[in-house]
Amino acid sequence: MKLEPTKVRTKATTRASQARTGENGHTARPTRIGFLLLDNFTLIAHSAAIEPLRMANQLSGQEYYQWFTFSETGGSVRASDGQRMLLDASMDDAQDLDIVIVCGGVAPQQAIRKSHLRYLQAMARRGCMVGGVCTGTWALAQAGLLDGYRASIHWACISGLQEAFPKVLVTSRLFTIEAKRLTASGGTAPVDMMLHLIGEQHGPELMAAISEMVMCDRIRSEQEQQRIPLRHVFGTSQPKLLEIVALMQANIEEPLELEELAAITKLSRRQVERLFLKYLDCSPWRYYQTIRIHRARELLRQTSMKIIEVATACGFVSTAHFSKCYRAVVGVPPSSERTCEPVQRAARGRREVFAPNMLPEFKDPVARASSAELALLAARCEATYGSVRHTARQHAATWNAHG
Structure with a gap:
């Protein structure tokens, strides 16, 4: 045609x-x-x-x-x-x-x-x-x-x-x-x-x-x-950095302290900080917080958990602190992630x-x-x-x- x-x-x-x-x-x-x-x-x-x-x-x-x-x-x-x-x-x-x-x-x-x-x-x-x-x-x-x-x-x-x-x-x-x-x-x-x-x-x-x-x-x-695998970015050239990130992803609800991450990977605190600044252009704490915020976003959008429950599941001590960190990373408050629900309910009701x-x-x-x-x-x-x-x-x- x-x-x-x-x-x-x-x-x-x-x-x-x-x-x-x-x-x-x-x-x-x-x-x-x-x-x-x-x-x-x-x-x-x-x-x-x-x-x-x-x-x-x-x-x-x-x-x-x-x-x-x-x-x-x-x-x-x-x-x-x-x-x-x-x-x-x-x-x-x-x-x-x-x-x-x-x-x-x-x-x-x-x-x-x-x-x-x-x-x-x-x-x-x-x-x-x-x-x-x-x-x-x-x-x-x-x-x-x-x-x-x-x-x-x-x-x-x-x-x-x-x-x-x-x-x-x-x-x-x-x-x-x-x-x-x-x-x-x-x-x-x-x-x-x-x-x-x-x-x-x-x-x-x-x-x-x-x-x-x-x-x-x-x-x-x-x-x-997009979730870009770090292994794609660094290959096998930075095994310690990949190990630390894997530890962060596995410990969301109870975040590890920087000293603990350093001890597990047999590095000093200063060495860990240098790795993140050199290859990820941010501090270990900031990167860890971003991982937790992204996990929180998944829970907010994919579950009916209350915001306080999501905050706790992602290692934040209070709703106020969670909301402040969430807005800093995502640009919107956690409550706004569920604004699409009324529209979807309306669409279902008009079948x-x-x-x-x-x-x-x-x-x-x-x-x-x-x-x-x-x-x-x-x-x-x-x-x-x-x-x-x-x-x-x-x-x-x-x-x-x-x-």
Whole structure:
């Protein structure tokens, strides 16, 4: 299937097309998202980016999104697990898009072609939002589209990207959405990135409902960091440092004193402090506290434990001290980690059953239907179809005002 080529779209015309609404208050034109697949792309990251779009259409009962897959020539592309993907179009045909997301995987440097870079640069000049998942971020950086922007990439490529493209503000965040750039680190992180994009465009209720449907126990924020294994960072060059960190992670509820850590690892207190300052750019106490705060965040978001119980379980002597430390590390008080619960309860309370007697008759035009249209038609017999009602006009207007 080919996408219909159109004239060059400026930033203004792109926004205008997104802002058009029908009589029912929903956007008349779906947001069109193209996924440029590189050789050896990671299938899980690609699927994680598409599934929230499908569920947004199903739960709303509206075709908010269309998605297309394409490559340089339109031929099939092999994923990193060996599977071959049949695509919708070539780059020449994939022009009328609002968002382009590059899906990368193993050895992105070998998979990126000059034609990929020219295409991405042209789409960015037209005002198209450009993004990357997993190592797809590397293609955007190589095209010069991330200079001066914060960007996320899989932790295994962070140091390489920093070295190769010093103008890119590489971050260890799970995902980053900034202006007309969006990047995700890989794995399941694209789920969170797309949920936030959908939430900005169509509201938090739809975002929460999608999260429930895809069994996402919580929606991770843009501020959350990847957990980069220290063994990946240091290899075997700093065994004492790795041993100390392992001791910290194993002793959360009753933190060990610095003297105890030093004695167990047969180092002096001063030697331990030097290790942390040299390789982790912080004191042992600060690093230990950050580990405990991250464990507390997991408990706050994944359990019903009271805040005082979480504080105790993570080695803090009082709620007040815990709250102060938590805010210093995370930037918000512990109580704010549970603000999404009312939204999720509201979404659960609005579940409705909508099952029409029959699907529309499939005629010849279906052969030219997009994947999104076919998925939406098939979903009309699902109990969740159209189950989320929300003020789409308001959220779409807000998104277009800031897009």
